[in-house]
Amino acid sequence: MADQLPYKPKPGEIPTNPGVYRFRDANGRVLYVGKAKNLRQRLSNYFAPLHTLHERTRRMVTTAASVEWTVVPTDVDSLQLEYQWIKEFDPPFNVKYRDDKSYPFLAVTLGDEAPRVMVTRNHRIPGAKYFGPYPKIWAVRDTIDLMIKVFPIRTCSDASYKRAMQTGRPCFPGQIGKCGGPCSHRVTIAEHRAMVDDFVAFMNGGDERFTRELTARMKAAAAAMDYEQAAIYRDKLASIDAVLNKSAMVLPDDADADLFGIAEDELSAAVHHFVIRGGRVRGVHSTTIDKELDISGPELVDQILQRVYGDAAPADVPRRVLVPTLPPDAEEIEQWLASRRGKRVEVAVAQRGQRAELMRNATLNATQALMRHKTRRTSDYAARSQALADLQEALGMDEAPLRIECYDISHLQGTNVVASMVVFEDGLPRKDQYRSFSIAETTDDTDSMHQVLTRRLAHLDRPEEAAPDAAELATSDADDVVTAPSKRRRFAYPPQLLVVDGGQPQVAAAARALRESGHEEIALCGIAKRLEELWLPGEDYPVILPRTSEALYLVQRLRDEAHRFAITHQRKRRRRDIQSVLSEIPGLGESRIRALLRHFGSVSALRAGTVEQIEELPGIGPKLAATIYEHLHRDDAREPAVDAPVADGR
Structure with missing residues (x-):
């Protein structure tokens, strides 16, 4: 593939004025509409070397066959024209709104x-x-x-x-x-x-x-x-x-405002809109958005405000618009809204007081709406069937992957490494078959992935064996299988597809484990979080699933569920480690341990305390306080790993 686009405008051809631009495909269909304060500066970003572009942006510009632009007098005019063209042409690479019609x-x-x-x-x-x-x-x-x-x-x-x-x-x-x-x-x-x-x-x-x-x-x-x-x-x-x-009072009596809470991931976003009139919430509205190109939070706010107020009547535009972050052209947005309302409009960030509290509430609702939006697509039978068929086609499999296992590695600043295995059958989670693994010694995430898959694949060669008993768990690892074993050995069921959380290095480690165990018939892919792309063994380029693909939502949910399960297990181990550190101190029982943790909040805070501060707790005398202090300071190398924050699993 050439590193330059054939339709790239000549140097100096693009004006530096504000305006609106359109990318078209070979059939003349408008693929994307955008605005810019400086057209030359903005469009130059799209015509950078292809290998430097974001994957979804690269897909858009390589699909397009031409670009055109219209110069406008002011930035406010570019806002209005961009909205009109998006509404008229419905470009596939602009954000897509899925209005929630369930509210009366x-x-x-x-x-x-x-x-x-x-x-x-x-x-x-x-x-x-x-x-x-x-x-x-x-x-x-x-x-x-x-x-x-x-x-x-x-x-x-x-x-x-x-x-x-x-x-x-x-x-x-x-x-x-x-x-x-x-x-x-x-x-x-x-x-x-x-x-x-x-x-x-x-x-x-x-x-x-x-x-x-x-x-x-x-x-x-x-x-x-x-x-x-x-x-x-x-x-x-x-x-x-x-x-x-x-209608609960949330702001002063004379406050008229619209407040937008936003939750987003790489491909989707949810917006929770509170309509506040006379200081009270008069209405709420939820919208989910599909994102095609990689846009930032401020740019998303810009698109949302255009969508909400593009056709709004003057009476529906409030005096104040509260957002989680200011759009890049906040002043132009204010002018545009003022022209629609006939009076001044302020666009502001809710930072403190009642506004911030309401913003937290709206953001929480948006987060829940985003989760519902994603799980609704994977729980629908038709959507699940389509997802499995799309995944089969994208990965070149002979049959649809009815059983999929996904693996994630999690650690606490490089220590206490654990892994999770989640299982989806027919596109639905089988939580009774989830497993967690503890990894005693490892060099990095790829070594951890190789170890876990080697241990898991070994069970496929023993299909007739009963579920591991207590003695086996004690000799191997008490955390190797954390769920209660059933009478039938589901752990020996072979998956049609293994998904690992990560890119080429993790996929290579997983492929080596499959090869060494003699199970290369199992399909394998990895999902890289930054670009939401699928990596296959031995491939130099990833598989890019369409933004609206049901398969992508299924793989995302697999990855998110594996990450959640790994972090949950990690936190359980952390709490157990904290209890074990304090239980080693003579004279401390469960009630006193709970009292210490409740008072100080963590073992690190307890270590930072003095003997006199420890002695202040009821039931702890001078001698026991001195014993606690001496024990916690006897081995400082052990404790940072216990109270370290949970890493992101990478």
């Missing part, structure tokens, strides 16, 4: 003669005003039930409304007091429209005005001894309080 909305059909409030999942009702989305449909219905006590607007269907207006008989919801529209014959269309406007204003954050007005009316009615009317106002105030209590 509260909608007011302002385009109708007599607007109606309703629960809906349809986002395309002409002239409708939407609030939410809400996490639960019952939360929307409860809100409507409470709000129509204060703002008695129409809730009946269009058919019921039309029939009631033609016959002169109130609709059924109107007969039982659940509909306050003109079909109930208690208000005119103009009076009903005024109540609808008040309802919309309240839902937009104007609760303080209505609370103040109802309180004044209640007091006036009570002063005039009209206690029945005062009771009506009191009940309306109670309904407003109930609605407000459902």
